[in-house]
Amino acid sequence: EVQLVQSGAEVKKPGESLKISCKGSGYSFTNYWIAWVRQMPGKGLEWMGIIYPGDSDTRYSPTFQGQVTISADKSISTAYLQWSSLKASDTAMYYCARRFSSTEYFDPWGQGTLVTVSS
Amino acid sequence: DIQMTQSPSSVSASVGDRVTITCRASQGISSWLAWYQQKPGKAPKLLIYASSSLQSGVPSRFSGSGSGTDFTLTISSLQPEDFATYYCQQASSYPLTFGGGTKVEIK
Numbered sequence: 228e229v230q231l232v233q234s235g236a237e238v239k240k241p242g243e244s245l246k247i248s249c250k251g252s253g254y255s256f257t258n259y260w261i262a263w264v265r266q267m268p269g270k271g272l273e274w275m276g277i278i279y280p281g282d283s284d285t286r287y288s289p290t291f292q293g294q295v296t297i298s299a300d301k302s303i304s305t306a307y308l309q310w311s312s313l314k315a316s317d318t319a320m321y322y323c324a325r326r327f328s329s330t331e332y333f334d335p336w337g338q339g340t341l342v343t344v345s346s
Numbered sequence: 347d348i349q350m351t352q353s354p355s356s357v358s359a360s361v362g363d364r365v366t367i368t369c370r371a372s373q374g375i376s377s378w379l380a381w382y383q384q385k386p387g388k389a390p391k392l393l394i395y396a397s398s399s400l401q402s403g404v405p406s407r408f409s410g411s412g413s414g415t416d417f418t419l420t421i422s423s424l425q426p427e428d429f430a431t432y433y434c435q436q437a438s439s440y441p442l443t444f445g446g447g448t449k450v451e452i453k
Contacts, residue, residue, distance in 0.1 A: 262442075264390075272382075272390065272433055274442040288441035289347075322389055331437035332380045334392035334401060 229253040231261075231323050231337035238343045239313050246309035247340045249323030256304035257281040260326040262333055263297060263308045267319045277326070278306055313344045348372050348436050352445035358453040365421040367448045369434035374414045378438040381410055381419045384447075385430045394419065395437075424450070 234248040249261060262277040276287040280299040287297070299306040306323055321340050324333035349372035359365050369379065377397035382390040392401045394410035397417060407422045421428055429452055434445040 271447045272384075272435075272444040274435075274444065286440055290441070324390075327392065327395065330395065331378070331442055332392060332395040332435070333390075336389035336391070339389055 229325070229335055231325060231335060233321075233323060233337040233340045236341040236343070238345070240346055241313060241315055241344055243313050243344075244309070244311050245313055245342065246307050247321060247342065249306045249308075249337050251304045251306070251325065254325075257301045261299065261306040262324050262326065263295075263306075264322045264324060264333075264336075265291075265319045266322065266339075275308070275321075280304075280306065313342075315344050315346075317342060318344045347441055348375060348439060348443055350434055350436055350443050350445040352432075352434055352448050354448060355446065356449040356451060358451045359424050360453045361424055361426055363424045363453075365424050365428075365450060367419045367432055367434075367450075369412075369417040369419070369445050371415045371417075371436055371438075375436045375438035377413045378436060379410070379412070379417050380435045380437060381408075382433045382435065383428075383430045384433065390433065393432075421450075 230252050232250050257280050260277050260279050263275040265273045275291040276297045278285045278297045280301045296309045324336040327334040351370045379397045381394040384390040398410045409420050411418050431447045431449045433447050
């Protein structure tokens with residue numbers, strides 16, 4: 228079974244750094260792009276960016292370029308999303324999702340990681 | 347960026363009803379469109395891709411149509427498990443973008 232399992236919920240203070248993870252299993256991790264999607268409380272879905280674990284080729288939405296860093300460690304089949312200095316406005320649920328075949332559709336998705344940033 | 351506009355933002359319907367949700371792209375995207383279902387507290391689930399292709403395991407009461415700028419998701423006979431929020435997503439160009447969502451509620 229193809230599966231993405233994300234790291235657990237985080238509570239952080241403004242200005243702190245954070246790295247959340249997404250571990251793939253049941254398929255060849257290096258061969259499929261992994262995207263990150265933000266969902267702010269009570270809001271819709273926002274595509275943040277995407278990485279190809281095989282060579283770490285990464286693309287960002289202009290909205291998120293410079294605000295986060297997407298990376299991957301293919302040796303442990305894990306993709307990451309990180310912040311160097313969190314803001315309260317980063318409070319959201321973050322999902323990773325695998326590209327479906329060679330398309331820009333996404334299936335499956337991870338279960339989500341809730342990030343809460345509060346002083 | 348390509349803007350995706352869904353309507354309505356919410357719809358109240360009964361079990362057995364036919365429900366139609368529309369999605370409009372700010373520019374032509376051919377058939378590069380997907381529909382996702384999201385239930386409260388859960389991750390989105392891919393229902394339809396390439397405008398009209400049913401993802402494996404998705405019930406046949408779901409169907410999609412459209413090309414260019416106008417797209418439709420239809421649920422032919424609403425079931426209790428279909429009450430959820432539905433999102434369209436364009437897959438034509440980066441940055442990929444989603445519609446604002448349509449919440450299907452129990453009437």
